[in-house]
Amino acid sequence: MNSLDQLFVNANAFLLGLLPVWARPWISILVRLSVIAVLAPAIMMYLTWIERKIIARMQNRFGPDRVGVYGLAQPLADGLKMLIKEDIVPRGADRLLHLAAPILSVVPAILLFAVLPFGRNMIPADLNVGLLYFFAVSSVGSYAIFMGGWASRSKFSILGAMRSVAQIISYEVPGVLSVVAVIMVTGTLSTAGIVEAQAERWFLFTPWGFVGCLMFFLSGVAEVNRTPFDMPEAESELVAGFHTEYSGMKFALWYMAEFLESFAVCAFTVTFFLGGWHAPAVPFWTLALLLAIIVGAGTRLAIPVRGAGVLAMLGAGALWGAQPIPSWIWFFAKTYALIFVLVWLRGTLPRLRIDQLMGLAWKFFLPLGLVNILAAGLWTQFPFPLGTAAAALLLIIAGWLLVRANAPQSLQPQRVYVFAD
Amino acid sequence: MLPPPEEIKSALEQLLPGVSLTLDAGGLIVVPNDLVAVCRCLKENERFSLDYLANLTAVDYPAEQRMDVVYHLYSMAKKHGPVTLKVKLDRNQPVVASVTPIWRGAEFQEREAYDLFGVRFEGHPDLRRILMWEGFEGHPMRKDYVVEDQDVLG
Amino acid sequence: MIGAGVLRGMGVTFKTLLETYPWGRAILRTLQIPVTDGIFTIPYPETKQQHPERFRYFPFLVYDGTPDNLRCVACKICEQECPPQSIHIVMEKDEQGRPVKAHGRTLPKQFDVDMSICMSCRICVDVCPFDAIEMDNEYELSASDRYEHMIFDKHKLLKSAEYFQKIKPTEAATVDQRLAAKKAKTASPTGDKPSQPSGP
Amino acid sequence: MELKAGISPTIETQQLEVNLGPQHPSTHGVFRMIATLDGETIVKLKPVMGYLHRNHEQIGERITYIGSFPFTDRLDYFCAMSNNFGLALAIEQLGGIQASERGEYLRVIMAELTRLVNHTAVIGFLLNDMGAFGTPLLYAFREREKILDLFEAASGSRMMCNYVRPGGVREDVPEGWLERTRAIVNAFPRFLDEFEKLLTENEIVQQRCKHVGVLSKELAMNASVTGPMLRASGVNYDIRKVDGYSIYPRFTFRVPLGTVGDVYDRYYVRILEMRESLKILEQALKGIPGGPAISPKGQAIGKAPRTFRPPKGAAYGRIEAPKGELGFYLVSDGSPQPYRYHVRAPSFVNLTVLEDLCIGHKVADVIIILGSVDIVMGEVDR
């Protein structure tokens, strides 16, 4: 256990060491709470910055870059402005519900951080029912959204709220089913346990794990109301969906809840399927060596560039060999990679209509989830070559059958266009 | 191809006995109560098949106390040129039969003519103002309409 | 495969993302993917967009040499022809009402263009027989008050012929050529009395 | 699978009346639709217009023929050049003016460039209504900026060009302009391929657009619908081919026709039309002759608009604008001002069928149906 990896754990232990024995459990709770309380808003603010910069770059333009260097102060400016904005409660609204809804949506988003394994034995609350806790807390969000939509007494909010409740409920089912396979294989509900089980092989690299990861990630995206499933706050139809009537800090809370939950979804996908804080199985220095060869062989690049590339790769390989990259860096790297995919989806895809959305959840993801559990069973029972092949075959057949059953005939015929003179 | 207006006039008089048409510089002048019959004939008759009403508008002549409604008809099936129909109405009581039952495209254009000129079209599905608000009085595109506030800085 | 179209679409946006970075373009070039335009933004306050020469925004009055030797003779043709009626001219007259002449030409006492009405359509320049009014390309004119800043009086409109040659070289050349030809024509047949035909 | 849900008989639900507009993120300006909803399905839809009625025709009757050219830029503010072209044709028909050869070529080049700008912008806005967070729209506006630079170099203004005159164009293009146009026209197909790669095979776009807002052939012809919307329903009616105005008969190009007439066809017919416009542009740029850009009579009218007094009579000139048939009806009584000045706007008439397309669809479909009808409020309300 080298020092850099356990940096925070040792620091925490050292700090607690100074205190009397009886105070230690309380202070350790306090420390963990303060870490999350500081980490969550910072993550949320810089998620907005990441999203605006990446989407801007996808559209040939700079993102916000005039507020502080590279626009890093932009989230601070947004937050500060939201703080001092007037807070309007519409005349017909139900004041109490109107205030309670955004709070009720942020609180579960922050609670989710409790069971996230940020690094090797760096988990704020090591519950042995961590996964059950995750699903219980994340489903509270739909109450908040409907409460917000209903309390603002505006037609657009009600439409948005009804859509969102239908969507969140129908996407919780495939989310749970995809994780049931993980529970079956690892045998434990605790998130730390699941990450332990992925020490030598990430679940992503198993047939059932790959399908499970896709399903969990997509239903997570749907639960967080992000493109291509952002029906409830569909700007182009319902003005601003359920938070049409919110302004000032209450709207900022909705905004924070959405981004925190999307971070949580990515983090839990990493925990369940992408090996949590484990480093990729392939030793990095072989990767560095490979890259050095590629850069060296790159004929088109100029000589000095190739030389510098090779040296850099070799240096990185040596460094990593001696001092492995700490586990919590791997956790955040993978999470932010998934967040990049989330933003990439938002920057490219249009939105699905509400009934297609439901159809996808109930008629495609649900059966695929059940078959996935079967495949995981096959995978565990039989030894390596046979089990994986059987699971993979089963999934491919099921997937093909479902696509054929569900594909609306509108996709079938490739339209032919007559050219008249 | 489309025959010249004289031939259309004679053909129509044959097909619809008792219809009175006169020739004008560019097209035909129709008496208001023959309008629907002439239009239906022009549309259904195989030789003309004018199934496309391009433009319908009103022109105001305060000097002669008359209001014209002008129709430009084309054929999408046979791709031939415009036939211009004109109907002369009395300026104080401009009333004419609506052609919306014949060409659906006339619906909005007739509502605009009613809104801006005050021409009432009988048989129009819902003749309401289309551009101005409901409580607006007067028909602004008439030549004698006085605009309310002219002074930009006032 | 059901998701192929979606993935191909995401490939396009990822390629655009890579194009905006120099190292991204290098990667794309090594993979023989054609690189179209990377960053397309003109960062406004630092670098301003280079407008072509014919860019027109608001009119201005041209004077040769000193501001009181302006070409405009207050003939009010542009006031009539301006489609949105944004020009207002009052001719300089003495007490008896006779037009005052300077440099052999009548001149406007008051020449106002209301910039909040003008639609920058350049018809005043086309119809002006004396090439007295031209289109400027100054566009940074936002103001917090509508009256002082939006209505340009004569003094604010007057700009030198050199300024006109600086911003629109080819256009100024044709205008000067035409003026020189007219001056030569008026000078040669009637001796050398440089009399300008006074406006209608 | 497309379930056209009428009023569900079993559950007794209360119908919700919702105002989409006049201020709404995707009604393309100030257009209002009073929709009566049963759950999510549209039962009744009444369009309300007039929020941008700027008295274009009344002003047109009080200024000279040349004076109303800058106002036509503001009719359909995406296609300034083709609006001018329409009015110029009507005045030439009224006053018997013949345009110069080079002027005709320049007008056709400008009109086809405007078609490219309009169709890319329409597709960009359609995808924006579908929920893509601006990316297709910003790609479309990137290409539009390149073409607007050409317009700015030739006419002086990006959007309000006021460039076409009866008898040709106001000024000849600066030198080097034709080479820049050739470069952009040659580069445009690659952008179209990239745009198609992003959109046409995208399963979400196909699922959202196919069999939504189907316009039958008979209803389209009967409701005087024109332009890409009509051709998407399979009616072969393109005024460039039917009237053969200006010098279009010299160019060989084809007219794409759709089969089903739904939102997907209206989207794809516009992409095919852009490819045809590129063919016209290549031929026009190759064959453009020298000579004056405007006929002497047109030049004189431009110099002194009051002296242009067309003979007494009426004229109806029409062109194939990117949105449909744009017609100008001018009645002259010999004075320098038109006695009656009427604009037949394609978007205004195409909206007649909006209710028929939307009944039975969801709220999300109504937004993209309106996007595919492609209206611009400056032209609808005049």
Add this chain to the structure above:
Amino acid sequence: MASHIQHQSPIIQHRFEMAVDQGLQSELQKQGVFVTSWDQLLNWGRSNSIWPLQFGLACCAIEMIATAASRYDIARFGSEIFRASPRQADLIIVAGTVTKKMAPQVVRLYNQMAEPKYVISMGACATSGGPFHTGYNVLKGIDRYIPVDVYIPGCPPTPQALLEGLMRLQERIKSRSMGQEVGPKQGEYPIPEFGASGLAPRYNPDVFQPKKPWADPPASQLPKPIAPQP
């Protein structure tokens, strides 16, 4: 923190009494101590994240979208998020012709916005009815019913002119103190009703004070509608 933008066109800079005078502040900053008055911090926050309302009327709205597009990129100023609901917007850019039928909606939208709200009157039509001011259905400028912070002339103003107007608004926000009441904007603005041939009242007296800069106001240049020869 906020880079002070050197600006060439003269901006009316009505400074307010600084809680911390400039000399002291620059002195401390040299030693790395960053001192700012409470107003400067809040104004910095407010001016660098102005969220405009997604509200376009006519041609100027297309130029506003072009400003938000990739070439002029309003995102650099932090105002990339066009909020569709007036509750969450700070700035309403009145871009296009305000007709008499649309004016009540614009005033209602302005009333619905949350309080530190600003108005940019973009283009000739919003400022004074522009080229269409002779029409019967056109309101001669939105400043008759709501207070306008920045006027941008032009028909339509180029995207760079809009950006310059936005920067002027940012300067104006920075130069006002939180304590100083931000203009006479409190409370609801009366929404005009539709009258027989126009809006009643014709303008809101406490917002619009007509000043006649011309010695003699221009006689309306409209050529009289010529009596038609028979």
